[in-house]
Amino acid sequence: MAPNEVDRTIHPHTTGAAADTAAAHQAEKPLKLYAGWFCPFVQRTWITLNEKKIDYQYIEINPYHKDPEFLKLNPRGLVPTLGVPVPAPTTSVNTNGNSNDTDTMNNPTKKDRKLKPIYESIVIAEYLDEHYSDTTAHGPRLLPSGDDSLAAYERARCRLWIDHISSRIVPAFYRFLQHTPEKDDSYTIQDARDELLKQTKVFTQQLLELDAEREELGLAAGPWFLGEQFSLVDITLIPWALRLFLIDHYKPGGVGIPEKGNGGEDEEVWGRWRTWYEKVQERDSVMCTMSERSKYIEVYQRYAEDKTGSQVGQATRGGRSMP
Ligand SMILES: N[C@@H](CCC(=O)N[C@@H](CS)C(=O)NCC(=O)O)C(=O)O
Incomplete structure (x- = not known):
């Protein structure tokens, strides 16, 4: 296609x-x-x-x-x-x-x-x-800069999590949104949900670990991947975080991120996710790139019904990595 x-x-x-x-x-x-x-x-x-x-x-x-x-x-x-x-x-x-x-x-x-x-x-x-x-x-660099070994390590760590987002979270997002059991019954909507939640949690747990590292050094914890410093890791994930509502709109049962107080043993992780997500919604450089919600709903219908011939759609359908 x-x-x-x-x-x-x-x-x-x-x-x-x-x-x-x-x-x-x-x-x-x-x-x-x-x-x-x-x-x-x-x-x-x-x-x-x-x-x-x-x-x-x-x-x-x-x-x-x-x-x-x-x-x-x-x-x-x-x-x-x-x-x-x-x-x-x-x-x-x-x-x-x-x-x-x-x-x-x-x-x-x-x-x-x-x-x-x-x-x-x-x-x-x-x-x-x-x-x-x-x-x-x-303004400040979006990836840690500098020639010293600490900066080189921190840059590598950022790239590792950029890779996690691109190779785990983003494909899981499309697999969930394109889930159409009439066309493909090789996985269930719950499989798709579990995978997206799992990969999002892995990332958010990393945010918590970084917060703890910074706190030990007497530095401010979050809200971003690099603490108070907005970074390329955040930018890499933000567009899909802001499109999660499409899964809530189109897929029965929605994304499934628990409401505050309902996270059970993952309460802390999802609390950290909410802190990050709330900051995203306050960031001008981000929100000035958003079109109207109803237009996203319209344009993503071709994904939700698995009708798109886009390269992303084909890769998702074929179980291949993203273009
Ligand atoms: N790996 C590329 C992916 C870009 C991409 O897939 N863009 C889509 C629009 S969201 C596109 O241009 N699709 C054209 C097509 O599928 O033919 C990147 O990170 O820039």
């Missing part, structure tokens, strides 16, 4: 808070975000750009149309794709830690720049965090 009519006829643009943010970023800019308003992978990039106060042009496209111009930028045919103005190299690229390019790549007056594509939401986020590293202009 390839992208089909249900994918190609989705609502074509942002609504709600996201529409205001997109409207404020229509002017031509050197940095271009090719986006789909509904896409959680795009949302990772969008949050990163907002969080770091990077100037960009928002360009809405429907990635299921596979326009040749878009495929030239990203042969995988996926959003997010970022168009980045890259200067012509003066000498060969080096790997010894010294930069050949001393000026800012985002200078629109330079004529010798080419628009180069970057894709894959985590690669994009790491690029933006690394390139826009001036903390005065762009």
Whole structure:
């Protein structure tokens, strides 16, 4: 199955808070975000750009149309794709830690720049965090920086949990949302629920362990993966956390995260989840990328009924890893 009519006829643009943010970023800019308003992978990039106060042009496209111009930028045919103005190299690229390019790549007056594509939401986020590293202009780094062995370890730990989210939580989300027993009875809705809850709990237990580590050092506990510091680990998970309501809407019995006081032996874990989730909903860089709830309900119906031909949908159906 390839992208089909249900994918190609989705609502074509942002609504709600996201529409205001997109409207404020229509002017031509050197940095271009090719986006789909509904896409959680795009949302990772969008949050990163907002969080770091990077100037960009928002360009809405429907990635299921596979326009040749878009495929030239990203042969995988996926959003997010970022168009980045890259200067012509003066000498060969080096790997010894010294930069050949001393000026800012985002200078629109330079004529010798080419628009180069970057894709894959985590690669994009790491690029933006690394390139826009001036903390005065762009705020704290989203991954721990520094050359010392502690910083290297902490970066690796962040990447480990980014991997947990991408390879465990995100696939479990789609397997649950696409669960359609008439089409596939190889797993039950309870299997799908158990897997999503299990992987979410593993992540949240890690938040608790990190809190305890920080408390021992006399540092503030949460709310984020890096304590008081909002991070790329949080950004990696947020779009799916904000889409859990779709499972509540479409799937009998819903996600199944217990209400406060009903968590039994997991009460502490789910309490920590709620603390994190409440902070997510207060974060401007996040909430300004959200469209109207009713539009997500509409656009995800093709997943809930297992009718989408998207690459994510096909991978979920075929038990393969995410695109
Ligand atoms: N691994 C990619 C996944 C991106 C992705 O799957 N984007 C979807 C929209 S949510 C897309 O462009 N789908 C087009 C298709 O399935 O043909 C990333 O992290 O950026």
